[in-house]
Each structure stands twice: as structure tokens, then as C-alpha cells.
Amino acid sequence: MANNYFITDHCIIEKGKVLHNGQEVFAMPEAAFPDFAKQAYKHLNTDYAKFFKMDNLSKLSFLAADILLKEYIADGSNNTALLFANSSSSLDTDVKYNDSIADKDDYFPSPAVFVYTLPNICMGEISIKHKLYTENSFFIFEAFNPEFFAAYAQALLDTAKADRVLCGWVDFLKDDYKAFMYLVSKEQGTAHTKENIQTLYNN
Amino acid sequence: MEALKQELKEKIIDVLNLEDIAVEDVNDNDPLFGDGLGLDSIDALELIVMLDKDYGIKLADPKEGKAIFQSIETMAKYISENRTK
Amino acid sequence: MSRGVAITGMGIISSIGNSVEENFNALIQSKPGITVIENITTVHKNVIKVGEIKKTNGQLAAELGLAADNNYSRTAMLGAIAAKQAVNNAGITDINEFNTGLISATSVGGMDMTERFFYDYAESDEHRRYILSHDAGDVAHKIADQLGLKGLVTTISTACSSAANAIMLGARLIKNGKLDRVIVGGTDALSKFTINGFKTLMILSDTYNTPFDNDRKGLNLGEAAAFLVLESDAVVKQQNKKVLAYLSGYGNANDAYHQTASSENGDGAFLSMEKAFKISGLAPSDIDYINAHGTATPNNDLSEGRAIIRAFGNNVPEFSSTKPFTGHTLAAAAAIEAVYSVLALQNGVVYPNLNFKTPMEEFDIVPQTELKEKEINHVLSNSFGFGGNCSTLLFSKS
Numbered sequence: 001m002a003n004n005y006f007i008t009d010h011c012i013i014e015k016g017k018v019l020h021n022g023q024e025v026f027a028m029p030e031a032a033f034p035d036f037a038k039q040a041y042k043h044l045n046t047d048y049a050k051f052f053k054m055d056n057l058s059k060l061s062f063l064a065a066d067i068l069l070k071e072y073i074a075d076g077s078n079n080t081a082l083l084f085a086n087s088s089s090s091l092d093t094d095v096k097y098n099d100s101i102a103d104k105d106d107y108f109p110s111p112a113v114f115v116y117t118l119p120n121i122c123m124g125e126i127s128i129k130h131k132l133y134t135e136n137s138f139f140i141f142e143a144f145n146p147e148f149f150a151a152y153a154q155a156l157l158d159t160a161k162a163d164r165v166l167c168g169w170v171d172f173l174k175d176d177y178k179a180f181m182y183l184v185s186k187e188q189g190t191a192h193t194k195e196n197i198q199t200l201y202n203n
Numbered sequence: 204m205e206a207l208k209q210e211l212k213e214k215i216i217d218v219l220n221l222e223d224i225a226v227e228d229v230n231d232n233d234p235l236f237g238d239g240l241g242l243d244s245i246d247a248l249e250l251i252v253m254l255d256k257d258y259g260i261k262l263a264d265p266k267e268g269k270a271i272f273q274s275i276e277t278m279a280k281y282i283s284e285n286r287t288k
Numbered sequence: 289m290s291r292g293v294a295i296t297g298m299g300i301i302s303s304i305g306n307s308v309e310e311n312f313n314a315l316i317q318s319k320p321g322i323t324v325i326e327n328i329t330t331v332h333k334n335v336i337k338v339g340e341i342k343k344t345n346g347q348l349a350a351e352l353g354l355a356a357d358n359n360y361s362r363t364a365m366l367g368a369i370a371a372k373q374a375v376n377n378a379g380i381t382d383i384n385e386f387n388t389g390l391i392s393a394t395s396v397g398g399m400d401m402t403e404r405f406f407y408d409y410a411e412s413d414e415h416r417r418y419i420l421s422h423d424a425g426d427v428a429h430k431i432a433d434q435l436g437l438k439g440l441v442t443t444i445s446t447a448c449s450s451a452a453n454a455i456m457l458g459a460r461l462i463k464n465g466k467l468d469r470v471i472v473g474g475t476d477a478l479s480k481f482t483i484n485g486f487k488t489l490m491i492l493s494d495t496y497n498t499p500f501d502n503d504r505k506g507l508n509l510g511e512a513a514a515f516l517v518l519e520s521d522a523v524v525k526q527q528n529k530k531v532l533a534y535l536s537g538y539g540n541a542n543d544a545y546h547q548t549a550s551s552e553n554g555d556g557a558f559l560s561m562e563k564a565f566k567i568s569g570l571a572p573s574d575i576d577y578i579n580a581h582g583t584a585t586p587n588n589d590l591s592e593g594r595a596i597i598r599a600f601g602n603n604v605p606e607f608s609s610t611k612p613f614t615g616h617t618l619a620a621a622a623a624i625e626a627v628y629s630v631l632a633l634q635n636g637v638v639y640p641n642l643n644f645k646t647p648m649e650e651f652d653i654v655p656q657t658e659l660k661e662k663e664i665n666h667v668l669s670n671s672f673g674f675g676g677n678c679s680t681l682l683f684s685k686s
Contacts, residue, residue: 052222111248114485120446124675127542140443
């Protein structure tokens with residue numbers, strides 16, 4: 001199945017490491033995520049001040065997407081659809097936000113935190129930076145589901161809804177995080193099969 | 204007034220996560236939104252929460268924020284005239 | 289040309305009624321369901337109004353026949369009630385007779401129980417069973433359990449356009465032959481979480497919401513659930529099913545502008561409408577009624593209005609927002625409005641946009657304010673979510 005399409009590029013961010021096509025491009029294995037993300041941002045020359053306003057899930061997703069989308073010109077013509085999923089939804093930020101409304105005597109819910117209490121906001125951040133006016137969807141699964149990703153990306157490409165699909169499993173909860181992202185298109189690369197997707201995910 | 208301005212600069216940088224901007228970089232009359240510090244509508248809402256939390260000032264309409272948050276100068280003036288804590 | 293994907297069943301529970309019929313009667317009799325909040329204790333009780341379903345969790349559980357120690361969130365109970373209605377309405381007796389899936393949308397998931405019991409969890413085990421029902425994905429699995437459904441179950445979460453995307457995904461799975469039948473829709477219960485969040489964004493009205501009015505002050509939150517049954521042409525033919533309407537088009541685009549605000553000229557909204565037209569083969573001039581997203585926030589209505597003008601030019605058909613009836617029901621909004629769109633086709637009515645007084649100064653278009661009877665062949669329904677996620681659905685007469 002899906003032999004007309006290929007995985008052209010992929011990226012993994014987990015445990016303080018950034019891997020691009022299997023090569024380590026940045027590592028700070030001991031650091032907590034906020035510090036790691038900040039240093040990775042600097043190392044990757046990502047010049048985008050709004051990065052620092054994002055929540056953890058958005059920072060994680062944004063960094064991974066930026067590596068894969070850097071070579072495309074952000075002029076609104078890039079027809080790359082976004083297909084994301086995870087298992088924790090936006091729970092990491094939901095908990096932070098919930099803490100701000102838990103104490104009746106210190107009751108100041110933060111608008112800047114609330115806006116990130118939806119998982120698909122990270123796709124919005126990526127779309128804003130890369131001017132992607134394309135189809136976006138965010139699914140919640142119990143675990144990584146390569147079969148679903150493979151079938152859905154293929155359907156988007158088969159029906160010409162997109163020229164390329166950026167697939168992403170982006171999960172963040174407490175100190176545990178993982179971003180696995182890859183681009184699928186007609187350009188040459190690794191065959192787009194659920195087995196290959198699983199292999200790349202396992203790294 | 205000078206102390207309040209200094210305090211506001213520190214708070215804004217901290218609360219709004221303005222990475223790579225130092226207190227010295229912010230002039231009293233620099234516009235906070237648009238070309239100045241590049242703040243956006245969510246930042247404005249966050250500043251409204253800050254007015255409430257730290258100075259006991261409640262704004263009912265986000266549009267009121269526009270005039271108040273023009274610059275550090277206008278913010279300091281408004282806070283010193285209206286603060287309840 | 290294909291007419292689209294057949295809709296053979298619908299179910300709904302909202303603040304204006306506990307069934308499709310009750311909802312329709314409220315709409316044509318201009319009876320809104322916006323009130324003071326009763327089921328949740330909140331400091332904002334006196335300054336907000338909501339579209340609340342006047343049933344307690346106990347009453348909902350009894351309706352579903354759940355055991356006393358069940359761990360259903362309110363979101364899951366509302367969803368199960370609406371999904372069961374939809375399945376009955378479609379005349380389905382054996383849910384697993386065909387390859388059947390469930391795609392459910394939610395944004396709050398089990399948050400209502402989490403916020404109620406979060407601090408008790410550490411102290412006592414009385415409510416700990418709800419921890420497992422916090423996940424957004426749990427809602428869909430609970431609904432599947434209630435239906436006895438064994439096929440594909442998945443959850444979609446793209447804020448206030450979630451249900452539109454669930455409906456769109458279901459249609460695609462039918463078209464691609466991956467499923468024969470799919471139950472699609474969304475559910476969201478009111479929670480302190482969303483009330484406080486929208487409050488801090490300062491987009492909650494302190495009175496009744498007034499979409500497309502120049503003096504609009506923001507939205508009323510609401511709670512609801514609605515589901516549709518979509519079936520393949522083969523199943524419809526084989527079972528000689530009555531088709532309520534067809535889902536003839538759908539589109540999704542990102543506004544690429546801001547985390548929560550819509551762009552000035554409604555770029556994402558315009559693109560999602562354009563994509564839906566392209567899929568359906570319909571032209572803007574074919575549309576007889578637009579069920580607008582129309583949340584009554586200053587930002588949405590201006591952006592959406594401009595996008596509608598961009599898409600329809602000088603020939604904007606009658607449009608209205610039904611949010612003054614139900615409030616903004618977040619991830620369920622597109623599903624309840626899908627039910628309303630199908631009812632508009634079946635009954636030839638344009639619903640009134642309640643509470644409208646003053647036209648907006650930025651443009652000339654005004655919503656339909658009185659109930660209007662006319663022949664309706666095609667309805668366009670918009671739903672836009674935070675994160676710039678914009679979706680459009682097109683419904684056509686069977």
C-alpha cells in the first residue's frame with residue numbers, strides 16, 4: 001500500500017536530543033525542557049520571538065516542524081497539509097491552567113496560558129510561521145498509530161488535497177515528551193509504508 | 204514614578220516572556236504594541252490581568268487597554284492615578 | 289455526478305431540546321435556550337449567560353441506565369444520548385452488521401469531572417474512577433460502548449471546528465470505501481475551565497449574544513451533543529434507506545494568522561468555503577442559506593462577514609447564526625448546526641438570527657432576522673476554531 005509516495009525527510013525530538021534524518025543536530029540530554037528548547041532554538045537559528053510565548057507542546061512541535069519546513073518559501077503557496085496526533089491532547093498546559101483557577105483567593109486565570117489548552121494550537125503556530133493556509137487535523141489516539149497516519153496521508157495526496165503532508169506525533173506531559181515528524185510527497189525518499197513509519201518512529 | 208516605570212518594565216519582560224529584551228532596551232515612550240515591542244492582543248489581555256492582580260485595577264472592556272498600554276509612560280500614569288493596591 | 293455522502297440518521301441534545309423534533313420546534317418558534325447557569329457553581333454566575341441543558345448528571349445517567357459507580361463525564365453522557373438517537377433514527381438494529389466507525393469530536397473531554405474532583409483524588413478514592421475518564425479519547429470509547437460498536441473509534445480535537453472535521457473525515461472514509469457506515473459528530477459539556485478561559489479572553493457577553501450586530505459584546509458558551517449517521521450508497525440501496533440529505537461538500541483551511549483571533553479578511557474562512565465548493569461542484573449562487581459560525585464576538589463576525597462577501601460577492605444568500613438559541617457549543621457546534629442545516633433543507637426554512645438590531649458599520653450585509661419559508665436545496669455551514677482551524681460543510685437536498 002502507498003507505494004506512490006515517499007517519506008522525504010524526518011525529525012525526532014525527545015530526551016534532550018534533536019535528530020534530523022537520524023543524525024543528531026543538537027543535544028542537551030540533562031537539561032529540563034524549557035532550557036533545552038531555548039538552546040535548541042538558538043542553535044537552529046530560529047529567529048522568531050513569539051517562540052518564547054508558546055507552551056511546551058507548541059515549542060516542541062514548532063522546533064520539529066521548523067527543521068523540516070525551513071527549505072520551503074513561506075509565501076502562502078506551500079500546499080503542505082498538517083496531520084498531527086498524540087495521546088495526551090493539551091493536558092500538560094490544561095493542568096497549568098487549572099492550577100490558576102483552583103485557588104479562590106489567588107484567582108487570576110491567564111489568557112496566555114488558556115489559549116494553549118487545545119492541542120491544535122501548535123498547528124496554528126506552525127501555520128502562522130510558514131504561511132500554511134492548508135488542511136489541518138489533530139487526532140487523539142491511545143498510542144502512536146502508523147496505520148492511520150499512512151492511510152490518512154495517502155488519502156490527502158490521492159485526492160490532491162495537498163502536494164505534501166507534514167505528519168506529526170507530538171506528545172508532551174510533565175517531563176516526558178516526543179516529537180516525531182515526517183514529510184510525505186511524490187518526491188523520492190523512503191517508501192511510505194506503515195512499517196517504515198514505525199521503524200523511523202522507533203529510531 | 205520612576206520606580207513604578209522600572210517595575211513595569213521588569214514585569215512586562217517577565218510576564219510576557221520577552222526573551223532577549225532587557226529593561227534598558229525599553230524607553231518610556233516606546234510603543235508597546237505594533238512596531239515597538241511587538242506585543243499582540245493576548246499580551247494586552249495578560250496586561251489587563253496584571254493590572255488587576257498587582258494594582259487592583261479592573262478593566263471591563265478590552266478596548267480601554269488600548270490607550271492605557273500605549274507606552275510605559277501612559278501605563279505608569281494610569282496606574283499611579285487608579286491603583287487600589 | 290455523485291450527490292455526496294448520504295445522511296440517514298440524526299440525534300441531538302442541546303439547551304433548546306432533547307431531540308431533533310424539540311430542537312426544530314424551538315428554532316421555528318424563536319425560543320432560545322440561554323439562561324443563568326445552574327449546574328455549575330462559578331464566581332461568574334451573575335455576569336454570564338449560558339446555553340445549559342437543564343438536566344443534572346444524575347438525570348443523564350438514569351436516562352442511559354448507568355450504574356451508580358459509573359465514570360462517565362457529562363461530555364460522554366451527552367454524546368451517548370445524541371449518538372443513540374442518531375442510530376435509532378437511522379433505523380439501525382445491528383450496529384456491527386456493516387463495517388461501522390465512530391468519529392467523535394470534543395474539546396473539553398472529561399474536564400468537568402476533573403475540575404470537580406481533582407483535589408479530592410489525593411484525599412479519598414471515592415471519585416478516583418473519573419481519572420480514567422479525563423482523556424478526550426475516553427468520550428468516544430464510552431459512546432462506542434453504549435452503541436455496542438466494535439469498529440474504528442477515533443477522536444478529533446481542533447477546537448470549535450472539531451465536529452465539522454469529524455463529519456468531513458467520516459465522509460472521506462465512506463467515499464474511499466474504508467467504512468460502510470460511520471457515526472460522526474461532537475459533544476462538549478459546560479465546564480469552569482472553558483467559562484474562565486473565555487472570560488479571561490474577554491469574549492464572553494454579559495447578556496444575550498447578538499451575532500452580526502454592530503454592538504455585539506461577545507459569545508455565550510453552551511453545551512450540546514449531536515451525531516449524524518453517514519452511509520455508503522451501497523448500504524442505502526441494499527437496505528432501501530430513507531436519505532435525509534446529502535453531505536455534498538467540505539473543506540478545511542488554516543487561517544495562519546493568530547492563536548485565537550481570526551484574520552482581518554477571513555483568509556482561512558474564505559479558503560475553506562472555496563474548497564467545499566470545489567468538492568461539491570456547486571457554485572456560490574447555488575446556496576440558499578448560510579448557517580454562519582456567527583459567535584457574536586467582535587472579531588469573528590467581522591472576519592466571517594468579510595469572508596462571506598469575498599466568497600459570494602453581491603449575491604449573499606440569507607444567512608443567520610443559531611448561536612443566540614444554543615450558545616457556542618465549542619466542539620459540538622458544527623454537529624448541532626449540521627442537524628439544523630439538514631432540518632432547513634427538509635422543511636424549507638431559514639432560521640432567524642435572534643437579538644439582531646443594528647447593522648455592522650464595516651459592511652452592508654445583514655442576517656435574516658425573521659423565520660423565512662422558502663425552497664432550500666443547498667445549505668452552507670461554517671465552523672471556525674482557535675488555532676486558525678476553519679471548516680465549511682455543504683448539505684444538499686436528497
